[in-house]
């Protein structure tokens with residue numbers, strides 16, 4: 001169902017033929033430059049040309065981000081923006097809302113269950129879409145108000161600052177549990193390094209994929225991903 005009941009962020013991904021949430025990230029967690037000398041605005045325009053339904057921007061300092069980066073991305077695009085940072089307090093959500101973003105990352109692994117619940121409620125009260133990242137079955141079961149949240153399986157480990165290898169099997173293994181929460185937008189995030197891997201994740205039923213490094217560093221922005229993922233969605237949801 002793609003209707004007015006969904007938030008703008010969720011609706012944009014659900015109706016897209018190329019459901020890739022494309023990410024502006026200045027550096028990898030190991031410090032490698034990912035911009036290739038391109039400005040944030042240039043990257044946003046490249047993503048728009050590649051039909052990104054919405055844009056993710058990493059404001060966390062590990063990845064070279066800051067508030068000015070979020071402002072520049074929001075100013076450049078009219079598509080819904082997801083801000084990726086380590087949101088822990090309500091005031092940070094208020095600031096994100098003021099900056100004009102549509103969705104905020106909430107990392108289940110880093111938040112106590114009660115805090116996650118409070119932050120999901122605060123985000124929804126502000127009109128922000130909670131983008132909840134999970135890595136385990138228990139975390140999936142603990143997501144409150146899943147029908148209003150994006151639930152994203154993170155294929156990397158945030159506790160080692162995402163420096164370890166990615167594990168796409170995690171997304172494949174956890175898909176059924178994510179779908180059963182009733183989230184309208186199950187997502188697989190991080191470490192999706194090829195158009196083929198992306199197509200396989202869509203085929204099991206993910207409705208959106210979050211991709212940063214492979215698009216920034218690889219050939220992803222030159223058409224190949226678009227043609228591989230268009231129509232790759234399964235019917236599982």
Ligand SMILES: O=P(O)(O)OC[C@@H](O)[C@@H](O)c1c[nH]c2ccccc12
Pocket residue numbers: 023025058060063084085086105133154158189190191192210211212213214
């Ligand atoms: O560059 P990748 O491997 O495609 O991953 C993107 C995104 O998922 C990743 O940047 C990310 C996942 N969780 C985060 C938390 C904070 C900052 C960034 C992230």
